[in-house]
Amino acid sequence: MRLYATQTSPYARKVRIALQEKAIPCTVEWVNLRDPDHPALTHNPLGKIPVLLRNDGSAVYDSAVIIQYLEVLYPDPPLLPLDPDARLEALRIEALAGGIMDATVSWVLEQRRATDCQDPDVLQRARGKVLAALAVLQEETRLWVDAATAPVLSLAQIATVAAVGYVDLRAPDCLPQFPELMTWMHAMRLRPSVRDTWPQ
Numbered sequence: 001m002r003l004y005a006t007q008t009s010p011y012a013r014k015v016r017i018a019l020q021e022k023a024i025p026c027t028v029e030w031v032n033l034r035d036p037d038h039p040a041l042t043h044n045p046l047g048k049i050p051v052l053l054r055n056d057g058s059a060v061y062d063s064a065v066i067i068q069y070l071e072v073l074y075p076d077p078p079l080l081p082l083d084p085d086a087r088l089e090a091l092r093i094e095a096l097a098g099g100i101m102d103a104t105v106s107w108v109l110e111q112r113r114a115t116d117c118q119d120p121d122v123l124q125r126a127r128g129k130v131l132a133a134l135a136v137l138q139e140e141t142r143l144w145v146d147a148a149t150a151p152v153l154s155l156a157q158i159a160t161v162a163a164v165g166y167v168d169l170r171a172p173d174c175l176p177q178f179p180e181l182m183t184w185m186h187a188m189r190l191r192p193s194v195r196d197t198w199p200q
């Protein structure tokens with residue numbers, strides 16, 4: 001299998017951590033999203049990464065679908081609980097973390113516009129979403145004190161690491177008001193799958 005990714009994409013990082021946690025062999029190919037002919041475009045008409053290319057040549061996207069595919073193909077060790085309520089809860093946290101990624105990307109794109117073209121409402125709304133969702137994730141991490149040394153990370157934890165890591169990269173001033181979340185993230189750096197995928 002081959003994964004098209006960039007080193008900073010939080011969506012791709014979620015998949016990269018899952019691959020490493022499950023010890024699934026996969027070649028990672030870095031993509032330059034500014035290249036109008038980048039290879040992921042051949043497989044995903046939206047031109048977005050991550051894209052997982054299966055050995056039969058078919059493609060799987062987006063990150064949530066790729067994780068579900070990996071979970072079916074390699075059920076051991078599981079990233080999701082079997083209990084329906086616990087499973088739903090994990091998927092909710094994955095969606096919340098995905099929302100942080102989306103809102104941070106919107107904030108970054110708006111910031112990159114010329115100052116006089118930036119819409120303060122867009123900036124404020126995006127930042128408000130990030131802060132509100134980080135507060136919820138901080139509550140979740142209180143239950144995950146042993147995650148750094150657990151046998152395997154859960155999908156909820158993986159998605160949290162990817163989302164908070166991306167905020168740390170792009171909007172680090174959002175984080176100091178969440179000291180427990182930052183402490184948890186710091187501890188998670190001990191884990192090879194987290195350390196090896198740290199955005200550069």
Ligand SMILES: N[C@@H](CCC(=O)N[C@@H](CS)C(=O)NCC(=O)O)C(=O)O
Pocket residue numbers: 008009010011033046047048049050062063064
């Ligand atoms: N919902 C998608 C989002 C993927 C996404 O937006 N990826 C960004 C990189 S961080 C991308 O490929 N952007 C290029 C583009 O939109 O053309 C997922 O979870 O995979």
